Amino acid sequence: MLEVVLVLAINGLIWGLIIALIALGLSIIFGLLDIINIAHGDFFMIGTVLAWTVLVQTGSFWPAFLIAPLIGFALGALIQRIVIQPIRNAAALSIVATFGLSLILQESVRMTFGPTPRRILAPIPGTVHLFGINYEIYRLFAALIALAAIGGFFVFLHRTKIGTWMRAVRHDRDTAIAMGIPANRVYVVTFALGFALAALGGVVAAPITTVDFRAGVDILPFCFMAVIIGGLGNLPGTAAAAVLLAFLEGIIASFADPTYARITSLVLMSVVLLARPQGLFRGLAR
Amino acid sequence: MTRAKIEGALLGAFAAFLLAVPWLVPAIADRFWVSVITEILIWSLFAASVNLLFGYVGLLSFGQALFFGCGMYGVAIGIAKLGLGFWPALGLGVACSAAMALVAGVFAVRLTWHYFAIITVVFSLIFYFLALTLKQLTGGDDGTSFALPATFRLGEMELSLADKTFQYFFILATVSSCFFVMRRLVASPLGRALAAIRENDTRAALIGLNVYMLRLAAFVISGVLAGIAGALFAFFGRYASATYMFYHVSGEAVVWTIVGGAGTLLGPLIGTSLFIVVREVVSTRWEHHGLIVGVVAILIVIFAPRGIVGLWRDMVERFVQRP
Numbered sequence: 236m237l238e239v240v241l242v243l244a245i246n247g248l249i250w251g252l253i254i255a256l257i258a259l260g261l262s263i264i265f266g267l268l269d270i271i272n273i274a275h276g277d278f279f280m281i282g283t284v285l286a287w288t289v290l291v292q293t294g295s296f297w298p299a300f301l302i303a304p305l306i307g308f309a310l311g312a313l314i315q316r317i318v319i320q321p322i323r324n325a326a327a328l329s330i331v332a333t334f335g336l337s338l339i340l341q342e343s344v345r346m347t348f349g350p351t352p353r354r355i356l357a358p359i360p361g362t363v364h365l366f367g368i369n370y371e372i373y374r375l376f377a378a379l380i381a382l383a384a385i386g387g388f389f390v391f392l393h394r395t396k397i398g399t400w401m402r403a404v405r406h407d408r409d410t411a412i413a414m415g416i417p418a419n420r421v422y423v424v425t426f427a428l429g430f431a432l433a434a435l436g437g438v439v440a441a442p443i444t445t446v447d448f449r450a451g452v453d454i455l456p457f458c459f460m461a462v463i464i465g466g467l468g469n470l471p472g473t474a475a476a477a478v479l480l481a482f483l484e485g486i487i488a489s490f491a492d493p494t495y496a497r498i499t500s501l502v503l504m505s506v507v508l509l510a511r512p513q514g515l516f517r518g519l520a521r
Numbered sequence: 522m523t524r525a526k527i528e529g530a531l532l533g534a535f536a537a538f539l540l541a542v543p544w545l546v547p548a549i550a551d552r553f554w555v556s557v558i559t560e561i562l563i564w565s566l567f568a569a570s571v572n573l574l575f576g577y578v579g580l581l582s583f584g585q586a587l588f589f590g591c592g593m594y595g596v597a598i599g600i601a602k603l604g605l606g607f608w609p610a611l612g613l614g615v616a617c618s619a620a621m622a623l624v625a626g627v628f629a630v631r632l633t634w635h636y637f638a639i640i641t642v643v644f645s646l647i648f649y650f651l652a653l654t655l656k657q658l659t660g661g662d663d664g665t666s667f668a669l670p671a672t673f674r675l676g677e678m679e680l681s682l683a684d685k686t687f688q689y690f691f692i693l694a695t696v697s698s699c700f701f702v703m704r705r706l707v708a709s710p711l712g713r714a715l716a717a718i719r720e721n722d723t724r725a726a727l728i729g730l731n732v733y734m735l736r737l738a739a740f741v742i743s744g745v746l747a748g749i750a751g752a753l754f755a756f757f758g759r760y761a762s763a764t765y766m767f768y769h770v771s772g773e774a775v776v777w778t779i780v781g782g783a784g785t786l787l788g789p790l791i792g793t794s795l796f797i798v799v800r801e802v803v804s805t806r807w808e809h810h811g812l813i814v815g816v817v818a819i820l821i822v823i824f825a826p827r828g829i830v831g832l833w834r835d836m837v838e839r840f841v842q843r844p
Contacts, residue, residue, distance in 0.1 A: 271635060273772065321823045327581050328822045330638065331779045334772050335818030342812040452769070456646055463639060494654045501647045508640050509628055 238368050240489045245365075247485020249374050250443075251478035252381035257436040257454065258461040259388060260429030262473045265462065267405045267425045270319065270329040274337040275458060276451030278430045281340060282307060282437020283446045284348050287355060296358040296442070300380070303438045304431040311430025315423045323422075337451070344448040352447035377439045384435055385474055388428075392470070401425055457481075460504045466514020476515065524837045539693060543686045554801075559689050561790075561797050562696045563753045568777045568789035569703060570746035575775070576784030577707055578739045579719035580633070583771045584641030587625065587648055588744040590766035591618040592751025594652070594659060597761035601667040602658075607681075610670070611752050618748020619741060621648075626740035630733060633722070642768050652763040664762030682756050692753055699746055704786055706742070715739055776814070780821045782830025791829050 261275045282303050289299040318336060322328045357373035364370075392398040403411040404421045412418050444450065460480055465472030480500050487496035507515055538545070539558075546554045567589055574580045595614030599605040605613060625644045632640055652659045659665060671679040672691065682688040706712050714735055717725040726732045755761050764770075773796075774789075781792025796814060803810040825832045 271638065318819055318823070322826070325822075325826060326635070327575070328779065328826055330581065330583075331776050332819050332822045334776055335815040335822070338811045338815030338818070342809045342815065346809050346812075456642070456768075459639060459642070467635070492654060494650045498647055498650050498654075501643050501650070505628070505640060505643050505647070508636060508643070509631065512632070512636055 240486065241366060242368055242370070243485040243489040244482060245370065245485075246374070247482040247488075248478060249378040249381075250485070251481030252378050252385070253436050253440050253443075254454070254457055254461055254481055255474040255477035256381045256384055256439070257433045258458040258465075258473050258477050259385065259470060260432035260436075261458050262462050262465070262467070262470055263401070263425055264429040265467055266470075267401060268319065268323070268329075268422055269326050270333065271326070272429070273330060273333040273455070274340060274451075275333075275429070275433055276453070276455030277337045277340040278307065278311070278433035278451070279437045279440070279454055280344065280448060280451035281310070282434030283441040283444070283450060284344055284437075284448075285434065286438040286441040287348070287353060287446045290355060296355070299438045299441075300435070304435045307434030308427045308431040311427035312423050314430070315426035319426060320419070320422070341448050341451070348446075348448060350448065352445040354445055355442045357442045373442055377443060380439050381436070384432070384439075388432065389470070397421070397424055456501075460500055463504055464507050464515055469514050472514050524834065524841055527837060527841075539697075542693075543689050555685065555689060557797065557801050559692050559757060561794050562692050563750050563757060564774070564777070564797060565790040565793040566696045566699055566753070567747055567750040568774045568781070568793045569700065570743045570750065571771070571774045572778045572783055572785075572789045573703060573706075573743040573746065574739060575778065576788070577712065577719060578715045578736060580630070580736065580740070581638045581775070582629075582641045582740075582743070583638050583768060583775065584625070584629075584643075584645035585743070585747045585774055586766050586768065586770040587641075587645035588618040588622055588747035589751035589754070589770065590645075590648070590652065590761075590763065591621045592748035592753075593755040593761035593765060594665070595748070596752045596755040597665040597667050598658065600670060601665050605670075607670045607672045611756075614752035614755065615745060615748050618751065619745050622741045622744020622748070623737075626737045626744070630736040630740050642771070645766060645768055645771060649763055649766040649768075652766055659761070659763060662763070664760050664764075666760035669756070669759055688757070692757070695749065695753060699749060700786065700790075703746070707786070711735070711738070776818050780818060780828055782828030785828070785830040788828050788830045795829070 257275070257279050260278070261272055264270055264272050264275070285303040285306060286296065286299040289302055290296050314336065318332055319329070322332055357371060359373045359376055361372050362369040363372050363375070392402060400411070400416045400421050401424070403414070403416055404418050408418060411421075457480070458477075461477035462473050463476075464480065465474070465476035480503075483503075484493070484496040484500055487499055542558055543555060546552070546558070567585065570588070571582060571585050574582045574585075592614040595617035596610045599610035599613040603613075625641070629637060629640050629644065653661055655661075669681055669683055671681040672687070673680040680687055682691060707716075714725070714730050717728070717730060718732055718735060722732050751765070754765070774793075777792035777796055778789045779792070780795065781790065782788030796817075799813055799817075800810050803813060821828065827834075
């Protein structure tokens with residue numbers, strides 16, 4: 236019994252780190268562009284499909300870690316230019332536009348990749364003995380990659396010029412523009428980065444879940460929960476909330492139906508929305 | 522000719538068309554289009570419930586499917602489990618959605634804007650998952666199907682929705698009365714107060730309007746409209762299923778509304794008709810009609826943010842005002 240709880244708790248923790256990676260993209264897009272991105276789950280799905288494509292084309296899984304985020308970045312920049320930029324000033328319309336985008340991405344994948352879900356074998360086979368249980372090595376590796384990417388993103392945000400620009404535009408757009416920061420270019424980079432992070436999350440998660448054109452629909456509510464419970468636009472809070480939620484769901488799922496785990500976190504999210512709309516982790520916001 | 526006159530004439534022609542559908546459509550096209558038009562009527566009532574909140578009160582709800590589902594399950598469970606007749610089951614469906622809207626609304630209308638949109642999704646997801654889990658009550662994934670009871674019984678004569686023509690007119694009558702009520706509501710003092718809140722809730726509060734109660738009232742009315750649509754759809758399909766409570770269903774209604782023209786009475790009807798007709802025409806030949814829906818949604822949002830009705834009004838104004 237204890238082993239089962241332990242496995243599900245570690246699974247939850249690792250899944251939480253991957254969700255955190257995806258939710259970070261959702262959060263920066265929301266914080267900077269004021270857009271509720273319904274298509275964000277599909278950005279993740281595109282990442283898993285790209286991982287599968289790279290594996291089939293080259294026979295190796297590893298190039299996907301580089302190729303998928305790059306393609307994601309390019310697609311994100313393109314989408315921002317064509318779809319998001321023209322509706323910058325109408326947040327309600329952005330929900331409709333990204334909903335349309337989500338349909339387009341899903342249908343394009345269904346058309347090219349096909350409707351049947353596929354599985355990718357773990358690129359690092361084998362298990363390791365950990366706290367008295369056998370645990371898949373790839374999952375631990377996935378957690379490391381997710382952790383490194385999250386860390387790298389925060390370093391980017393706080394140590395580079397573009398990262399500083401992004402924080403400046405979010406803080407006060409008009410002043411930032413007056414100081415000579417090219418806000419429009421910052422928007423493009425932000426949206427593209429959001430897509431790239433989600434695509435990277437997709438590559439990391441591909442051997443753990445299935446590759447399916449509907450994968451985004453399942454993951455989107457979870458990402459939103461992380462963003463809300465962490466506080467809209469609060470990046471460290473989002474990451475913390477994602478890990479906490481997945482861990483919690485893992486624990487609950489070990490003794491009850493997984494659906495009840497999901498309902499519990501949704502109820503938790505409602506309480507947070509109503510009682511602390513700024514999120515649970517206000518102290519982490521900067 | 523003024524715009525009002527042109528629109529009046531078009532509306533008259535449209536009403537005449539709707540009344541003639543059961544005879545006209547089989548004469549010029551396949552009979553199956555009668556049931557497509559029936560379905561359009563039901564879904565446009567659902568879209569109208571989104572429109573009432575978004576177009577007239579300024580609250581974007583992404584959770585209307587919850588009330589649609591309550592209406593569906595009220596009818597299905599009422600007939601299949603409780604053995605109710607037609608009218609009590611319809612009443613149960615509407616009462617369920619009203620009660621659910623009241624409970625959800627008490628919490629949801631405390632929030633506005635993004636937060637409101639998100640909490641409505643969250644509520645509908647909670648009950649979506651509950652409906653999937655409570656298999657004994659809802660039938661889970663498979664849903665609940667039921668045998669249609671008679672609507673009217675006059676001695677030996679029975680009239681039920683199994684009669685396609687009667688079904689069409691029953692749904693047409695219900696949906697058009699709902700649209701009529703909505704029209705009266707929007708023009709009433711309550712409707713004016715709601716419009717004031719949409720324009721500026723702080724000022725509305727300062728002139729003495731109870732913003733919270735008014736929003737709650739609008740939320741419940743809109744929930745009831747969605748519930749009626751759900752109850753009709755349950756009768757139409759003879760079953761209820763949790764899939765109709767998923768947030769994608771709410772999302773589609775939002776898209777239909779905005780594409781048709783939010784804040785106009787007939788916008789939802791126009792948007793819904795467009796998308797369902799496209800779906801029916803295209804899906805038989807090409808399975809990826811979702812691609813067209815997505816592209817149209819994006820194009821409308823970029824080039825005609827006030828929807829098809831807005832586009833039409835601009836066009837007519839330009840045409841009419843030319844000396």
